[in-house]
Structures are given as structure tokens and as C-alpha cells.
Amino acid sequence: MAGRERFQMTKGGYILSLNAERMSGCSWDCLKRSLSTSAAAQDKHSKSSSSSSSQRTYTFKTLNVAKPDFGILQVELNRPDRLNAINKDAWREIRECFEVIALDSDCRVVILGGLGKHFCAGIDLSDIADLTSIIGTDSDPARKGFQFRSLVRSLQATFNAIEECPKPVIAAIHGGCIGAGVDMTSACDIRYCTHDAFFSIKEVDIGMAADVGTLQRFPKIVGNDSLVREFALTGRNFSASEASKIGFVSRTFDSRASMMSLALDVAKKIASKSPVAIQSTKINLNYSRDHSVHEGLQNQINWQGFALQTEDLMTAAMASADRSGNTIPKFKDI
Numbered sequence: 001m002a003g004r005e006r007f008q009m010t011k012g013g014y015i016l017s018l019n020a021e022r023m024s025g026c027s028w029d030c031l032k033r034s035l036s037t038s039a040a041a042q043d044k045h046s047k048s049s050s051s052s053s054s055q056r057t058y059t060f061k062t063l064n065v066a067k068p069d070f071g072i073l074q075v076e077l078n079r080p081d082r083l084n085a086i087n088k089d090a091w092r093e094i095r096e097c098f099e100v101i102a103l104d105s106d107c108r109v110v111i112l113g114g115l116g117k118h119f120c121a122g123i124d125l126s127d128i129a130d131l132t133s134i135i136g137t138d139s140d141p142a143r144k145g146f147q148f149r150s151l152v153r154s155l156q157a158t159f160n161a162i163e164e165c166p167k168p169v170i171a172a173i174h175g176g177c178i179g180a181g182v183d184m185t186s187a188c189d190i191r192y193c194t195h196d197a198f199f200s201i202k203e204v205d206i207g208m209a210a211d212v213g214t215l216q217r218f219p220k221i222v223g224n225d226s227l228v229r230e231f232a233l234t235g236r237n238f239s240a241s242e243a244s245k246i247g248f249v250s251r252t253f254d255s256r257a258s259m260m261s262l263a264l265d266v267a268k269k270i271a272s273k274s275p276v277a278i279q280s281t282k283i284n285l286n287y288s289r290d291h292s293v294h295e296g297l298q299n300q301i302n303w304q305g306f307a308l309q310t311e312d313l314m315t316a317a318m319a320s321a322d323r324s325g326n327t328i329p330k331f332k333d334i
């Protein structure tokens with residue numbers, strides 16, 4: 001973390017550190033309840049954020065958040081002794097973090113990485129017994145079914161929060177990116193990895209189908225149905241070079257340092273542009289991925305109905321027109 005400040009906002013937000021304290025040690029059932037109330041709390045905060053004087057603090061047990069440069073947040077999975085396996089606190093905190101980032105006008109782009117030897121070893125295997133404890137309850141099969149549905153919905157919401165965050169998210173992957181790690185990075189906008197990275201859609205090896213995004217997002221990223229099925233049906237590791245060949249990652253690097261340096265350069269470039277243009281691009285790319293070309297174009301028409309009214313259009317156009325390159329456009333936060 002040398003050279004980077006711990007980041008704390010002092011205007012219009014949330015005291016996540018208190019939430020983290022309150023939630024530690026809760027059961028999966030408790031996690032489900034907290035995740036569903038989190039959305040309502042977020043909504044309440046978003047409505048009052050412009051007038052609220054409470055603190056927005058990026059303080060988490062399982063995540064490290066820093067602000068390396070203007071408009072950029074660096075979020076790192078921070079359970080290195082467990083290889084950043086996602087435990088119940090992490091499921092909740094990743095969602096909370098990206099929900100807050102979505103509303104944080106100081107943040108224009110995010111770099112998502114992991115501390116320690118591996119990016120992410122998937123779900124925390126020591127939580128599996130707790131996760132499946134619904135089976136041992138007295139409820140009838142239908143009621144257990146409803147409880148499992150609600151659990152999976154709440155876990156999906158963690159990675160949905162990354163995809164639905166209007167700020168672009170750059171995943172910087174090193175070492176293992178296993179199971180839930182693939183689900184998580186599939187929800188990101190840009191993926192880079194080091195040459196030593198390896199990936200696995202590992203869920204079949206723990207007796208389940210991937211259920212928090214990989215089967216839905218990964219095929220749309222790589223566009224090779226046969227290979228998707230080979231990976232998802234065998235759980236075999238695939239290398240950085242395979243990931244690059246199929247387009248799951250767009251660049252590979254010799255070292256983490258060179259990856260983070262390039263990720264930061266790309267993030268700076270994104271942060272320097274109109275946030276109206278950047279967020280409109282992410283939102284419309286996501287919409288168009290999930291709709292027909294015609295529907296995507298219709299949505300874009302409606303979107304442009306307000307987005308083209310931005311002052312950023314003239315600011316950016318005038319800067320582009322100045323061939324000397326001396327006009328550096330400045331764009332207000334959203």
C-alpha cells in the first residue's frame with residue numbers, strides 16, 4: 001500500500017465500518033436478511049445523500065480500498081491467508097462496497113485486485129456446511145427450496161453490484177482465479193492478468209453448477225460455446241494464455257507491478273473523460289449485450305434524450321478541436 005492513501009469520504013454517505021462490526025459472526029440466514037435490507041438502506045441513502053452530513057467510509061474487514069489517483073478507487077480482496085476465498089463477510093462487503101461506489105461522485109473508475117499469492121480461491125470452503133445447513137432443518141422440501149432460492153439470489157446480488165455499478169471496473173488478476181473468482185471477474189468490464197494466472201470454473205468439483213454469474217456472463221465474453229462447456233463441465237484449469245486467446249482477458253503481463261501500472265494508466269485515461277460519456281457507455285453496452293440490436297438502439301435513443309444535453313459534449317468537442325493538444329478538458333463529477 002506504499003504511496004497510496006487510505007480513503008475516507010466526509011460528505012453524504014455511509015458508515016460501513018459500523019455495519020461490518022455489527023454483521024461479524026452472523027449466519028447465512030442472517031447474511032441473506034442483511035443483503036436484502038442493504039438494498040433498501042442504500043436506496044434510502046441515495047435519496048438523502050445530497051443533504052446528508054454523515055460520513056462515507058470505505059472501511060471493511062475483507063476489502064482494502066485506496067485512492068491511487070484522481071477519480072480512481074483501488075479495491076483489493078484482503079484475506080490473503082485464505083487466498084481471498086469469499087466468506088460470508090466478503091459476500092456482503094463486496095456488494096456494499098460497489099453499491100457505495102455507484103453513488104460516490106468522486107469515483108469514476110475502479111481497479112479490482114487481490115492481495116497475496118492468488119487473486120481469489122473461490123467461495124470459502126469452510127462456509128459450505130453453514131451454507132447448506134438449510135437441508136438439516138425441519139422445513140418441508142418446498143420451504144427449503146424457497147430458502148435456497150433466496151440465498152442464491154442474495155449471493156448473485158454481490159456480483160450484480162459490480163456489473164450494475166455505472167463506473168467501469170478493471171479486474172487485475174494474478175495467480176489463481178477459481179470458482180467464484182471467475183463469477184466475480186466475469187461481472188467486470190475489463191480483465192487483465194499476469195502470465196502466472198490460472199482460472200477454473202471449479203464448481204462441478206464441489207458438486208454444484210456455477211450459480212452466481214459465470215454460466216450467464218462468461219459465454220457472452222468468450223464467444224466459444226464448446227470451450228465454455230469444456231471448462232464448466234470439467235472444472236479444469238485454464239492458463240493466462242488460454243484466457244487471452246479466447247478473449248476472457250484482454251492483456252497479459254510479466255508481473256503484477258507491470259499489470260497494476262498499466263491498469264492505473266487505463267484507469268487514469270477513463271477518469272479523465274466525461275463521466276456522463278463513460279457511464280452512458282457502460283450502461284448501454286450492458287443493456288445491448290442482453291437485448292437485440294433493435295432494442296439496444298431504441299434504448300440508446302431514449303438515453304441520448306437526456307445524455308446529449310450534457311455540457312460535457314461542448315467541453316470535449318472544443319478540446320478535441322484544439323489540435324495543439326493544449327486544452328485539457330475538465331468535467332464535473334456526476
Ligand SMILES: CC/C=C\C=C\CC(=O)SCCNC(=O)CCNC(=O)[C@H](O)C(C)(C)COP(=O)(O)OP(=O)(O)OC[C@H]1O[C@@H](n2cnc3c(N)ncnc32)[C@H](O)[C@@H]1OP(=O)(O)O
Pocket residue numbers: 081082083085117118121122123124125126152155176178179180181202203206211212
Ligand atoms: C451458492 C454458492 C455460490 C458460489 C459458489 C462458488 C463455488 C466455488 O467457488 S468452487 C471453487 C472453490 N474453491 C476451490 O475449490 C479452491 C481450493 N483451493 C485450491 O485448490 C488451492 O488452495 C489453490 C487455490 C490452487 C492454491 O494452492 P496453493 O497456492 O498451493 O495454496 P494452498 O496451500 O492450497 O492453500 C493455502 C491455504 O488457503 C486455504 N484455502 C485455499 N482455498 C480455500 C478456499 N476456497 N476456502 C477456504 N480456504 C482455502 C487452504 O486450505 C490453505 O489453508 P492452510 O490452513 O494454510 O492449510
